[in-house]
Amino acid sequence: MISETELISWRRMFHKNPEIGFTEFWTTARICEYLNKLPNCKLLYGKRLYENFPEPELLKKWDDNIYKSAKEQYKDDEWIKKLNGRTGLIAVIKGKKEGPKVGFRVDIDGLPIEESNKASHIPFKKGFHSTNNNMHACAHDGHITIGLGLAKTLAENADESKGTFYIMFQPAEELLLGGKIFSKLSITKELDYFFPVHIGIPEERKIVCGSSYFADKRYNILFKGRSSHAGGSPEEGKNALLAACNAITGLYGISRHSGGxxxxxxxxxxxxxxxxxxSDKAQFELDLRGETDEVCKYLKQQALNIINGASKMYDVENEIKFVADAETAVNSTELISIVRRACFDAGIEKNAIVDHSLDSGSEDATFIMNEVINSGGLATYIGIGSPTFGGFHNKQFDFDEDVLFQGVKILHKIAMIISERA
Ligand SMILES: [Zn+2]
Ligand SMILES: [Zn+2]
Incomplete structure (x- = not known):
């Protein structure tokens, strides 16, 4: 069985060296290195896992620059050389007997945030804070750790279980891009059960058996006008800045929707x-989120009207470029009760287990969930609650490390319940 000390030391190691979406080479290499030593554990990584990014132009940038510089930075790292420019991996652990295919998803990317060096910030105080201008400010260091702990526990006890377990270490969740890639893998379509997890949702000691998230749509907006002399011939200009400013106030004023x-x-x-x-050019990034896909679509339509309207008002052109999105997903009631039972088995008190909660963040694991559901499988999103400090995506973010052991225990119990039913 995994020890709490081991989990904490992993979490601190990953916390110290965060990497943002699709640059998680060192992170992926360390996960592979560790899992490769486990019995009964096969790894899928590199181009054998996935070839393409959602955006073709990203692919070239990554292959030519980002991966090359990672290989230069970590010259002697044998695992980084094996990754073929792809981050993330899937650990496949086969039980002794045939049975269902069960997937767990943990995300592995950090954020471009400079971590706090205040004495009250525990990672700084204890010397495991990051100094590379990125930060694990969304608990993904904890998710990696839970994934490793679960993999170890399942691999060492494979003789006792039925079925195949897939632990998906997903890259680029914060970019809302990695989930889409993983949703298209053939493994995803074959999963009978699927469980993504997040630490700190809710921000108290509770386990949520079925967390829901907002749908999200992100765009880059560019207004293109014509420049001219502000004193000599302002009437010859087409003011892109003014169009953008008007669009922005209009966007913030979109009417609410009764659907959520x-x-x-x-x-x-x-x-x-x-x-x-x-000004002949002005641009901004736009983030629209809705409790349902319908609300999110409504926001998009209203936003288009406002942006096009602002263009017309100031006689400028616009370009609207889609960046990323996330869907909503429906948690399975059958799996919610399995998670509830697993929590009991793991010694969680009844009043600390919650069936549903709605979080106004967004999650790209919903793409994987919907793919599993559409292929006939079941999915539910698990929230492993913990008090948090500083708030998510803040430079002082932190969580209680004792949820790591709890998380491994609950996920392992889930795997065992499903395995026993088979
Ligand atoms: Zn986040
Ligand atoms: Zn997160």
Whole structure:
């Protein structure tokens, strides 16, 4: 059985060296290196796992630059050389007897956040904070750890179980891109049961057997006008900045939808011109989220009307580029009761187990869930609650490390319940 000390030391090792979406080479290499030593555990990684990124132009950038620099940075790392430019992996653990195919998903990417060096921040105080300008500020270091602990427990006890267990170490969740790649793998379509997990949702000591997330659509918006002299001939300019500003206030003012809650945010606004030049270019990033796919679609339609309307008002053109999205997914009631039973078996108190909760974040594991469901399988998203510090995606983010052991225990119990039923 896995020890709590081992789990904590893994979590701290990964916390110290976070890598953002699709650059998780060192992270993937360490996971492979460890799992490769386990009995009954096969690994799928590199181009054998997936060839293409969702965006073809990304692929070239990655193969030519990002992977090359990772190989240079970690010259002696044999595992990084084997990854063929692809991050993430799947550990496949076969039980002694035939049985169902059970998938678990943990995500492995960090965020481009500079970690806090305040004495009150425990990772800094204890010396395992990151200094590479990225940060595990969404508990994915904990998810990797739970995935490793589960893999070890399942692999060492494979003689006792029926079925095949797939632990998906998914890259690029924060970009909402890795889940889509994993949803298209042939393994996904074959899964009978699928369980993604997240630590700290909810931010208290509770286990949620079926967490739901908002649908999300992200776009880059560009307004293109015509520059001119602000004093000499302002009437000859077509003001892209003004169009963008009007669009932004309009976007924040989209009416609510009776079908559920929604969120709208604009980020990364730029318009690089001088004060004596009528701006010919302005761009921003747009994030639309809805409690249901319908609400999210409504936001998109309203946003298009506003952006096109603003273009018309100021006689400028616009380009709307899709960046990423996430769907909603319906948790299986059958699996919710299995998770509930697993929690009991793992010694969780009854009043600390919750069947459903809705989180206004978004999750790309929903693509994998929906693919499993559409292929005849069942899925539910598990929230392993923990008090958090600083808030998600904040430079002081942290969680209680004792949920790591609890997480491994619950997921292992789930695997055992399904295995016994087979
Ligand atoms: Zn996150
Ligand atoms: Zn996360």
């Amino acid at each position: 809650s929604s969120r709208i945010n604009i980020g990364a606004f730029t318009s690089n011109n001088a004060s004596n030049v009528i």
